[in-house]
Ligand SMILES: Nc1nc2c(c(=O)[nH]1)N[C@H]1C(S)=C(S)[C@@H](COP(=O)(O)OP(=O)(O)OC[C@H]3O[C@@H](n4cnc5c(=O)[nH]c(N)nc54)[C@H](O)[C@@H]3O)O[C@H]1N2
Ligand SMILES: Nc1nc2c(c(=O)[nH]1)N[C@H]1C(S)=C(S)[C@@H](COP(=O)(O)OP(=O)(O)OC[C@H]3O[C@@H](n4cnc5c(=O)[nH]c(N)nc54)[C@H](O)[C@@H]3O)O[C@H]1N2
């Protein structure tokens with residue numbers, strides 16, 4: 001009989017990075033459980049971690065390149081695929097210029113070591129300004145606020161969840177999402193522990209969520225009104241002379257500007273727009289200020305709205321002005337073993353915002369990318385600089401970006417499209433060629449991104465569990481090959497040799513990680529030691545690190561950056577108008593489900609079985625107005641489209657608000673994800689208007705979208 005073995009690794013599906021314990025015999029997985037000895041996740045696991053085996057065994061997962069022909073998809077060799085892809089890049093760039101070839105990088109790319117380390121190598125070689133990613137339907141606002149205040153897009157302060165006395169959660173549902181821009185596995189337990197310590201958990205959300213159930217206090221807020229709540233709380237802080245910058249005072253400027261800015265926004269004056277009584281806002285500010293330590297955590301719902309950047313900026317300011325920045329129990333920066341931030345210090349020009357603008361609409365670039373809201377138009381609008389070819393890596397923009405119908409048409413209209421993905425889904429079905437990478441269990445993994453955003457410093461390396469078959473390629477191999485084929489002949493072999501020797505010898509990406517660890521902030525840490533630890537190594541709690549960690553050139557913090565100043569007038573004008581659109585009297589917000597991950601993993605029967613979950617949540621009072629019963633179908637109409645969806649009636653959502661999950665709508669017959677197709681749901685993103693953006697950053701508006709509903 002084959003021996004039963006145990007493999008330890010970090011799950012790479014979401015930001016929680018849970019340690020997994022996998023028992024297996026040969027190629028057969030016997031069980032996947034949480035690794036109790038993982039220093040960060042301490043045994044936590046969610047259904048998606050268990051379902052990694054379904055992705056591994058999925059017969060519909062692609063392993064060899066596919067070419068679209070008149071007779072359907074054909075399996076072709078890697079050589080032919082790489083030849084055709086790079087021939088087309090060269091042809092199109094020669095004919096239409098560099099910008100005619102665009103890239104879109106989706107969420108799993110950030111959770112993928114090969115893509116993180118090698119996709120930039122390839123995309124830089126294209127020299128195209130048309131680079132897009134899921135960042136601008138997600139955390140662009142968080143990263144821009146970080147860049148403006150601390151000088152780097154990844155210097156995002158992380159709540160010190162394990163030591164705080166009060167956490168104020170605005171626009172996040174970590175009990176379901178497992179945390180975002182805050183790697184905090186086992187988050188429900190961690191929140192309960194705050195309460196056990198005598199602390200408070202407060203949640204501000206238009207819906208009473210799974211996180212609210214756990215909180216000491218839930219506050220219903222109108223969508224996109226967080227900016228006014230935060231301004232009023234700050235007003236209250238100043239009114240009661242409770243402002244304090246703590247030890248960051250000596251290198252922080254502009255407190256008087258903040259005081260001036262918030263003076264018109266009293267808890268009373270914002271009550272109508274926020275939907276929160278003045279006393280509640282006052283008490284909230286007081287609770288936060290009087291807690292020994294506190295942290296305000298603003299996330300997805302706060303970022304993907306018309307004041308995304310302003311709100312994220314205010315979240316930072318609130319922590320700072322109440323003396324909770326760079327302090328144990330407040331918010332702090334990490335000290336990752338493999339540090340992707342520190343190298344930026346050497347760059348002379350650290351300006352990453354607004355270096356250039358999109359051809360249409362003039363949206364600003366950020367960190368070498370443009371906001372994805374403009375992508376469909378950039379594909380479909382003729383003229384110089386039009387996008388003719390798109391290379392998508394691990395993304396599904398038809399389901400994940402605004403105006404999905406338009407995106408679908410845009411992808412169909414391309415001269416050439418490539419998808420690096422192991423499924424034929426809503427977006428990759430438009431590709432001329434699909435290059436499928438290996439899946440999670442078939443490759444090494446180091447979490448390059450999320451150790452940087454974790455509530456505790458730890459380090460972990462995961463080795464390959466099952467060797468891929470000969471015909472498969474990893475994301476790293478795909479990018480290096482594409483990159484190499486784009487190099488001029490002489491240089492090509494020279495650099496490829498260098499790259500091969502230094503980084504991708506037999507041991508793959510290990511060279512880079514080992515290098516990074518050895519030159520990182522921890523002594524005596526190398527890859528070998530980390531691998532030997534199996535479960536990962538605890539590197540200790542977050543520590544104050546100001547001002548040394550700042551990447552601002554002057555090593556100073558300026559509380560009111562120019563970009564924010566320029567948006568104050570808009571905040572003021574919406575405050576004054578505060579009107580509702582009578583054609584669209586309701587507001588749409590999103591929702592995540594514990595058993596799906598954005599638009600993918602829906603092909604796992606284990607995850608998708610059971611009651612339908614793509615449902616519209618509406619309030620009992622709204623149901624009465626529209627004479628609706630549970631499971632009745634409604635149409636939801638926005639400025640861009642109409643969808644039909646069954647309702648679930650609940651008191652756990654504010655009246656006038658409707659909540660629908662994203663990532664569904666597996667309705668196209670020419671895909672190859674049969675379990676997902678059998679549980680199709682609807683694509684909420686056809687309702688999102690790509691013209692509605694956060695005006696500072698260009699991030700898409702996905703929360704608080706005006707809609708109307710009708711009974712079918
Ligand atoms: N309305 C609305 N829209 C949203 C959101 C919302 O809450 N509401 N959420 C937004 C957010 S936060 C995000 S991050 C985006 C996500 O949007 P995207 O990143 O565009 O889409 P995903 O659904 O994550 O698609 C992931 C794709 O990657 C493939 N994939 C999985 N693993 C790998 C891998 O290892 N390598 C490669 N090459 N491919 C892989 C999958 O098969 C799938 O096709 O959606 C955004 N859109
Ligand atoms: N199970 C599961 N986990 C996931 C994912 C998944 O698809 N499924 N996706 C992963 C990804 S890519 C990300 S980015 C993270 C996101 O993780 P989170 O940041 O926790 O985001 P959500 O779970 O979408 O929660 C956002 C909350 O904001 C609320 N909200 C909406 N509009 C507003 C508003 O205007 N103001 C306020 N205050 N609240 C508002 C919504 O009701 C919702 O409860 O989750 C990750 N984890």
Ligand code: SF4
Pocket residue numbers: 011012013014015016017018044045046047048049050178185
């Ligand atoms: S919470 Fe995230 S990292 Fe943890 S098992 Fe689930 S999907 Fe994986």
Ligand SMILES: [Mo]
Pocket residue numbers: 107138
């Ligand atoms: Mo995301």
